[in-house]
Amino acid sequence: MIIELVNTGTELLLGQIVNTNAPFLAARLNELGFSVLYQTTVGDNRDRMKNVLQTALERANIVITSGGLGPTQGDITKEVTASLLNKPMYLHEDSATQIQRFFDERRLCMTNNNLRQAMMPEGAQIIKNTCGTAPGVIVEEENSGKIIINLPGPPHELAEMFEKSIVPYLAERFGLQGAIVSRVLRTYGLGESALEERIKQYISNQSNPTLALLARSGEIHVRITARAASKAESMQLINELEGKIHPLLDEYVFGIDEETMEKSVGNLLLSRKLTIALAESCTGGLVTSRITDVPGSSQYLVGSIVCYSNAVKTLQVGVPAEIIAAKGAVSQETAECMAQGIKEKFQTGIGVGITGIAGPDGATADKPVGLVYIAIDGLAGKVCYEHYFNGTRADIKHRTALAALNHVRHYLLTI
């Protein structure tokens, strides 16, 4: 069954709001086994909306609209739906009563235009709105069996109506069978094309499970999606394919599904019973902040020092002033002293030192913006990595944080 989502509302085409209804519906419908192949946005204009619905009805079996069910003159989705399917509109008494009650309960005065919301296309199924005034509508075209579903625009009303009424309707109407399950392998460190190169035999011959690569702010996610008669069978299919591609991606895979890089580092620290402390310069506390995004991180994060000035590097983290004078604040030697200094000062198992030039100023003849040193000190000795990152100041901070967490992850894997 092919579905097209049609989101109505001029505010969407003015860029005033971000469309979160489409991804919500798309994700849920895919899980239920439907194929969402198109999504279209159109404003509150009768002709254009009718044309868009007409096109949608030609290329999909089910069209789900959101928006335009309210009481104002601009709310025309039901009317346009009815007109397209040649159904007259009538006043649905139950809905009118419901709407009146909604206002009474809130001690509000109902204005007459609210009754527009109780006008319905003939023969439609009316869907109660349990957290707003606008009911939803399901209309079937007799000959083709094609269906238009009108849902309200406010995201919480739409979500509630979808879960409570539309999912049961679809399940009953189409006897949903089978289960779709996805698993995401989160990777870091391989470019998109290098990664694709490694698993290309599985990408070009995919059918079920399917494989998709998604670049997500420095990470690349490999999504495996399987469809089978039961959840267990889908899982089995996923396990088989993952068993083949995971070894090809090897240590680049840092997490599964919702396991972030900082979560992965946290789990390794917990399993190794190690604590960590960081001395951050160019990242300004970002790496520590990410580590503390994980609930329970106080079990392994002792603390950090953001040593933005050289004085703090020297006085608080114990980097010898001579090292900074001779090698520079952005150097392998300084990063290593920072890692060692913070480890000793905070008495942790692992110490991390990060120094670099986040830009846009601060570059010198031999040290460009984006040059970063990341050092780790601990049981397995001292290591230091040199990077050249590009992008804005924010990009460089973000890339440095991700690289630093990944270096810590690799370091912990060797312990």
Added chain:
Amino acid sequence: MIIELVNTGTELLLGQIVNTNAPFLAARLNELGFSVLYQTTVGDNRDRMKNVLQTALERANIVITSGGLGPTQGDITKEVTASLLNKPMYLHEDSATQIQRFFDERRLCMTNNNLRQAMMPEGAQIIKNTCGTAPGVIVEEENSGKIIINLPGPPHELAEMFEKSIVPYLAERFGLQGAIVSRVLRTYGLGESALEERIKQYISNQSNPTLALLARSGEIHVRITARAASKAESMQLINELEGKIHPLLDEYVFGIDEETMEKSVGNLLLSRKLTIALAESCTGGLVTSRITDVPGSSQYLVGSIVCYSNAVKTLQVGVPAEIIAAKGAVSQETAECMAQGIKEKFQTGIGVGITGIAGPDGATADKPVGLVYIAIDGLAGKVCYEHYFNGTRADIKHRTALAALNHVRHYLLTI
């Protein structure tokens, strides 16, 4: 001129990511005087993408696509565009060189499939990508004069390319007349309805300039947009309206246009010639990281200590162990000692102490998740604020960071 936005990418139709490119482009294009009447999303499938582009080209003068310019086999937008307009593809040498250089500069090895990104439709204008590898493309259909513009999918690459290259192209090609200018007053601390109440007379009677309220992760932005024959005239209209509403919003306005809260704090520190240091517990370094998002922040940020453990609070920041024992690590007294301790240790003009319960664990009978104390010590004495924030761990960190920066801003305004 009618524009249709076509966003490509199966991940959009799976609901895996929210489409932020469409609202960005829609908002900017509307400001420039174009009418965005349709937005369509389609997956990485040749036939469906071609049909969608065909439909778009029939109902719009300009079609702007995003996504599908990368190096993988799923990246087909340029090919489909070329095929629709009957243009053969060729290897664009300059782009190939640029891409090779991109890899060289980052000391990375380029794989062959990256050259797919240098394959271009014949006769197309090639648009440089200044923050990624995939160039953009502008192709005109000779007979109809209709235009397809292919932009990359990553939002920062798309935004950069749009501002740097597409806006000038559109301005030259269509001789944009009149000037649309916007100004954003960024506010913090007033709810949306309270804010609307204060300026409602200007909201209900708007025409030119227009006024829009936009809630953006804890801030509310008031956007004033004016259209006139020249930029100077538009600015004049904006200045007049801002002169009326700014006093009504008063100290809630922390910045204009791109002036973030951390930028505003940085400017105040510079103007007062004061330095700052922070002792962060529940925010884990997030506030310091935000402060260092501002270029040149090393002029006033000396450094910070993330004191996640009580030992670090006591040994490194100088919070007396008795205070923590008697009042708790999350208390006004501890926050104040943190602010004073870090100020003295790092010898700054301003010291900030932040302690709270980010959750989901850590609540006690009298201290719920979301309880946060923010203390400031400096020339104007010691102050401390108690907050009860709600939401997830990430929400609480974010809200605390924003509140802390705003408290520092107010503190600096009194000096």
